[in-house]
Amino acid sequence: MSKPLQLTLGLLKPDIFANPVFLDLALARIRAQSHMRIRQATIVQWSPEQAADFYAEHHGKFFYQRLCDYMLSGPFQALVLEGPEVIRDWRALIGPTHPIRARIRQPHTLRAEFGLTDTRNSFHGSDSPANARHEIRKFFPDFIFPKDLE
Template identity: 45%
Template sequence: MRCVKALQLTLAVIKPDAMAHPLILEALHQKILENFIIIRKKDLIWRKADSEMFYAEHSGRFFFQRLVEFMSSGPMRAYILAREDAITHWRTMMGPTKVFRARFSSPETLRGKYGLTDTRNTTHGSDSIESAKREISFFFPEFSAEEWMMREEPHFRLGHTEYNEESQIHTVKHT
């Protein structure tokens, strides 16, 4: 993937409902692979406190407790994805948050195909550059977006990458 503009980073999360189904998980990974450069990937399980911290901005809303319980109910997978306009592209691929709406207005989206309910809607994605930075650092505290943009982004942008099947991420191709 060769790009003209600087690459943008976004966070993508495969939620526990999709992780519970290996065929859905593989389909989601393939869709991501077809559309993005995968910079980092991590499988994890949250404690309730992690979920409460991540979704703190929704505290007090009617769905908060249900969301917190669900997100700490099983494994999930987090990705750092890159491409031009990564945030918008991932959000478009996900489709509407409300699964009923996704099924009827955007059935080809990830939530339209695989979502179960508004909470169990398969995926999460950052909604802005600021939230992408915050969310990436929450899931990947060891990752420095600034350092990556300075040292690695030019190589990725120019297509000097290869996909590592074992780690399921893209790396800079060393020639």
């Protein structure tokens, strides 16, 4: 029996988006995954209000302003990814939040290869089906969610 379809939001953040060679390499790695596919993509340049809204859960934390400033530093790419376990698979592909830890523990992940710091870590992935739906709506307000979605 096949697993139900999942969707997740993937972000290719400003640092990797600004480097066409790294961006192409990362997108090639994503496309090479047989168990996930890019369903929709868009290029985004946030306003300060959009960054504050997306990262509202981190407001008041020591890294909040640094994170918002980073995401406002340039355009980035938002992806809707789909697959039977795409939330787990995407997070496994991007690796740990901290690129230094990723280089030690999971050196073949995207953050290990392309991430710079814990803030400038190049990628984002939703952590649950509910958050994926919520986050996809922020970037793709007209996205039609499939009926057979987990």
